[in-house]
Amino acid sequence: MEKRVQASQTIMLIDGMSLLFRGYYATAYSGRIMRTSAGVPVNGIHGFMNYFLDAIETFAPTHVVCCWDMGSQTFRTDRYDQYKANRGAPPDELRPQFDLIKDVMDSFGVPNIGLSGYEADDCIGTLSRLYSEDADTKVQILTGDHDSLQLLKNNVHVIIMKKGVSNYAVYTPEVLFEEKGVRPEQLVDVKALMGDSSDNYPGVKGIGEKTAYKLVCEYGSVAGILDNLADLAPGVRRKIETELAMLHLSRELAEIDVQVPIACLLEDCCWMPDTEQVRQQFEALELRAFLKRLG
Structure with missing residues (x-):
């Protein structure tokens, strides 16, 4: 991977499924699913955008990448067929939102990264390793999953989303050691x-x-x-x-695999969204509450 990083650059790696599931259940607990006038469910996307935009505003990254699971079959299920076998199928109302949220990320100019046979954590781990090879580069991992804490380095921080919007626990190696006594x-x-x-x-x-x-x-x-x-x-x-x-x-x-055969050039993930493209996507999904946040 070609890396052209300046000391002032910060790359945020987002666990897309973590945000989407969290957004879905945060807005579906009452039993009411938000839908467009055409009947398309968008409550997960609405919740995702709340978390996503708040994190961007709070941590101000210069580059953003969103990583995704690409199905339930991975090298881990090949090794152990009971891996995550306790998890049920996603709700029917959430299924169409998997592709729609990726369209929204596309409109922001945020690359959607995933590879069949691997989990989002593995893609995050691989990109984190690559980007953090420059000690002056800061990597931020946004997730609700504590498994990512194994990726911590001096220049790799993990932002754990807690209950509610704008509620974060930011981990560094020092914070982890103080809390748990381990590296x-x-x-x-x-x-x-x-x-x-x-x-x-x-x-x-x-x-x-x-x-x-x-x-x-x-x-x-x-x-x-x-x-x-x-x-x-x-x-x-x-x-x-x-x-x-x-x-x-x-x-x-x-153990997170940090050798996944993926790449994402930094010039392809600069945080410079085209406001008009985003506006069109929000209009299409009738997410008008977010239009005023576009500036």
């Missing part, structure tokens, strides 16, 4: 031990969050723990030895 890369080892109920992989049965953090803080990594099995309490050692294969598999599932 970003150690989060993968924590997840390997404790599993992830949301993503539906078990880790080591019988080891919870508290024990997982304690072990990783003490021994540094899964490899360090395995090198010191004899020093562990008998019950913990027995659990790990019994679930050794799942421990290694869970670690594979937890």
Whole structure:
């Protein structure tokens, strides 16, 4: 990838599905779905735009990219067929909004990036790695998913969206260490031990969050723990030895792939939206409440 970055540039990488699902459920909880006069549901897009525009105004990036999941089949489901198998199908009213929100991003001049077989997190991780190779470049990851915290670096910050608009927790490596006592890369080892109920992989049965953090803080990594099995309490050692294969598999599932074959040139993601194109898209979707925010 060609990188032409100036010290003043900040690249925001957006987890598109995180914003869209959050926007959908924030506006559908009452049972009333916002629709256009033609009956097209747009409540997820409306919620997405609330989050998106507020983040742009709050963090002022110079470049913006939006990353997407491209279906439920990925290299992780190939490795473990129960991965995310606990998740139901998206609501019928949300399905048509997947493509429509990408059209809205196109109107802003924001590239939509995704690749079959990978998750949005993997695309975000790959672009984050590429853009952050210049130490003077700042990367911001906007998401509601704490898995992205493993990508933290001195010049890569993760902005976790909390309940409500304009409510964020901004993580740096220092903030993470102060809160959890671990480095970003150690989060993968924590997840390997404790599993992830949301993503539906078990880790080591019988080891919870508290024990997982304690072990990783003490021994540094899964490899360090395995090198010191004899020093562990008998019950913990027995659990790990019994679930050794799942421990290694869970670690594979937890780790974000930062080598996805994707590219996005920085000149293609400058934040310089064409107001008229955006206006036309908002008019088409009858999102007139956002027109006044275009300036």
